[in-house]
Amino acid sequence: MASHDRGRIPSYLAAATVLLMALLLPPLASSQWPKCDMTSNFTQNSTYQANIQALSTTIPKNVSSSRTLFAFASVGTVPDIVNALALCRGDINASACGDCVANGFKDAQQLCPYNRVAAVYYDTCYLVFSNKNILSATNGDNGALILSNLQNVTVPVKVFDAAVSILINATAEYAAVNSSRRFGTGEEGFETIDKANPKIYGQSQCRPDMSPADCRSCLADIITYIPKYFTGRRGARVLGLRCNYRYEQYPFFTGPSLLQLPAPSVGEAPSPAPDNVTPPPVGGGSTRNGTVRILAIALPIVAAILAAVVICFRQWRRKSKPVARKASLSYPKNQEAIQTIDSLILDLSTLRAATDNFDESNKLGEGGFGVVYKGILPDNEEIAVKRLSQSSRQGIEELKNELVLVAKLQHKNLVRLLGVCLEEQEKLLAYEYMPNKSLDTILFDPDRSSQLDWRMRFRIVNGIARGLQYLHEDSQLKIIHRDLKSSNVLLDSEFNPKISDFGLARLFGSDQSHDVTNRVVGTYGYMAPEYAMRGNYSIKSDVFSFGVLILEIVTGKRNSVAYDSEHAVDLLSLVWEHWTMGTIVEIMDSSMTSHSPGDQMLKCMHIGLLCVQEDPADIPMMSIVTVMLSSSTVSLQAPSRPAFCIQKSDMNYSGMHTDPYPGVSHSTSRSPMSPNEVSITELEPR
CATH class of the missing domain: 3.30.430.20 (Gnk2 domain, C-X8-C-X2-C motif)
Structure with a gap:
């Protein structure tokens, strides 16, 4: 090679x-x-x-x-x-x-x-x-590894190159659209190559975290290398960080080919090279004109065949899953979003078998939108299946939003969406299974909180911070979660945190700094004041929620519970009271303070207070927060009095009240409260 x-x-x-x-x-x-x-x-x-x-x-x-x-x-x-x-x-x-x-x-x-x-x-x-x-x-000339067989074919080069181009393009389209693994294989008849093995074999692949459009674009870029580097070569491959392909004159992959293409006619010519690629030199004018005529005939035919195959496949899929395509579901108009959803479709029979037909013994929990069940797929992969209530219109809106956003995200501190099922009036979401459930079920349980020593809690804080930084700054999308709280942080078998529940999330443009809504949604106690009072939200709104989470993790106390203190009535007020009095150690979780590094815990309390400042301009970005958490040399500025830090005498004027039901989501007086564990969904155009 x-x-x-x-x-x-x-x-x-x-x-x-x-x-x-x-x-x-x-x-x-x-x-x-x-x-x-x-x-x-x-x-x-x-x-x-x-x-x-x-x-x-x-x-x-x-x-x-x-x-x-x-x-x-x-x-x-x-x-x-x-x-x-x-x-x-x-x-x-x-x-x-x-x-x-x-x-x-x-x-x-x-x-x-x-x-x-x-x-x-x-x-x-x-x-x-x-x-x-x-x-x-991203891929490109500087990023991809280009490998070619040194031997040339002994058949007409133009015909062979044309066959290779058709085969690789077909496998690329299959990988982009029809495979959850973003993987496609194919074989194409070519009897003049070798009577013992008269075929060409090809394979294309993208990273599974890529959207169909990104996968198609990535492969299209490197497929242009065929006329550039591989003219007449018996085999070749391009290995990129995001996508790759390979073709050979022998079967190099296992199992049957996913695509089987007929042999091209002897008179076929290769596809024309892109504008920015110099095509191989050709002979006299008559040969060139003949090539143009063949292209004019062959290319429309090939395009028509491929279009017919795609249309037939989609029609078959619609007929096999009629309920999943009902217009009442109000799918996004964006074509890329629809393709992303299609790649996640799961069969209802698969999820019924995985959960023993949603047996009560597999029930993990229940919230305002429905019930969550544990399931096991045929390959023994454990999953959590959220079964949305059939009568919940809010559930449809949340499901639609969550599909479009989460399907495009890939980070170790974000919960993975494995699939969706929309059949027979069912609305089901399948996620990776988190055996330790949500953070609040352990952190606020007197019998289980000791399981979370300081090492684990600090790792949880760092993991949530990295997940938020990815959403705000590092992913291709810019996403505001808007409902970050302890019950929306799930823990895997090793207590690593994963942010979940993106039903209320909003997508921002790359240069967009904030937005304003007439309906405030989220959970009382975690909402930033400018959002709760005026509907103004930004990435700083999530940082505020993160600050509340840090204080909960270090103290082991809920933010939504009233505290019997001379001055403080909520967690932020309680922390600020002890901070100003120099007695902050007294409110750290007693189950871990005796064997934990007090300076590190104190730094986390300090960072938590910086994240819950009343003025968004004083709240740091998540990239700054992660540096604060990881560095021992960064000096932290002194925090001001946190937002919503109210005296008992001020309660009648706050417009708020202490939440007597932990875990219940509320809105401000600007919009109605939501019952159970439901956060009100905005029905606004996107």
């Missing part, structure tokens, strides 16, 4: 010997192609190396247990934070996937010793780790 990596070759000279050996050897399952960035290194036995080692145990396990064979994780804090992601080819089994990624960590540290940024590609998986945000990285 010959490698081309324009613009980045100087960074990878250390791996030249390894690459040369890979070129000279025949293609094996263990073939590897490293990419090492030698511009930034770490030292032996450093924190960065320890963080890589920690990821080497979690990533292989996570990727092998993932339904999509994809995993992302982050360990540590700046400047030693390590982000890692792994993706396996969509046709291999979970065990082989985990083994491949585990080998990636071993090989990366041998092939790219002490490099902070490294990637290792194999036939069946790839692994990359970096101290940068690799989820938002």
Whole structure:
């Protein structure tokens, strides 16, 4: 295989010997192609190396247990934070996937010793780790690894290239639209190649966290390399961080092909090269004119066939699931959002079998929108199924909003949406199962709160902070959650936090700083004053809620309970009272204070107070908060009196009251309160 990596070759000279050996050897399952960035290194036995080692145990396990064979994780804090992601080819089994990624960590540290940024590609998986945000990285000439078989075909080059182009484009479209793993394979007849194996085999893949439109665009970019680098080559592949494809004259993937294309006619010519790609030189004018005529005939026919296939598939899908397509559900008008929803559709029969037909013994909890059940899929993956009430119109609006937003998000501190079912009047959402339920069920339980020692609580604080920073600043979308609270933070088996429930979330433009609504929604006690009083919300509204959460986690006290103090009536007032009196240690959770670092707990209380300031301009961004939490050298400014910090004598003038029912969501006097655990949904255009 010959490698081309324009613009980045100087960074990878250390791996030249390894690459040369890979070129000279025949293609094996263990073939590897490293990419090492030698511009930034770490030292032996450093924190960065320890963080890589920690990821080497979690990533292989996570990727092998993932339904999509994809995993992302982050360990540590700046400047030693390590982000890692792994993706396996969509046709291999979970065990082989985990083994491949585990080998990636071993090989990366041998092939790219002490490099902070490294990637290792194999036939069946790839692994990359970096101290940068690799989820938002894009493909391009500088990012993709281009590998080509050195042997040329012995058949007409134009016909062969045309067949390859049609095959790879077909698998790319399948991967983008029809596969939850963003993976497609295909085979195409080509009898003149080899009588013993008269076919071309192709495969395309994107990362599963990408939308269909992003996947299609990514593959379209690198498919332009076919006429640029692979003219007449027997096999080739392009390995990018976000998408990849491969074609060969022999079957290299397992299982049957997902697509089977007929053999092209001998007279077919290749698709024209894009404007920015120089096509291979052609002969005289008559040959060129003949090619143009063939293109004029062949391309419309191919396009018509592909369009017919897509239309027939969608018509069949509509007929097989008529209830899921009812217009009354009011799907978003945005085509990309609709395609994202389609890729998550699950069968009702699957979820009924997983939950034993929603048996009462599998019930995990119940809220204002319906009941949540535990389920087990056929591959033994545990899930949580939210069954929305059939009579709840608010449930439909929340479901629609949650689908469009959560389906596009991928972060270890955000709960993963696995699928949706809209059949027979059912409205079902399937999430990854969180065995330790929500934070409030442990934090405020006198019998269980001791399970959360300070190490766990500090990890929970950091995890929530990173999840919010991703929503506000690091993801491709800019999202305001608007209902961050302890019951919307779920805990996995190792008590890692995951933010959930995006039914009230709002999407902001990249340059949008705030918005105003006439109906205030959310949960009393967590809402910022400018939002509760005037309907003005921004990313600072979520930071305010996060500040309340920090104070709850350190003190072990609910913010919505009245406290019998001489001056304080709520948690913010109570914390401020002790802060000003210098007795803040007295209100820290007694179940952990005797064996915990008091200075770290005090810093968290300080940060929590900075996040609940009355003026949004005084509230820090989440990126600043994460730096405060991770750094021991950053000096913190003195906090002012927090918002909603009221004296007992002021209660009659506050327009608020103490919530006697923990966990109940309320609005301000601007809009009606919502019963049970329901947050009122805004019915406003988006």
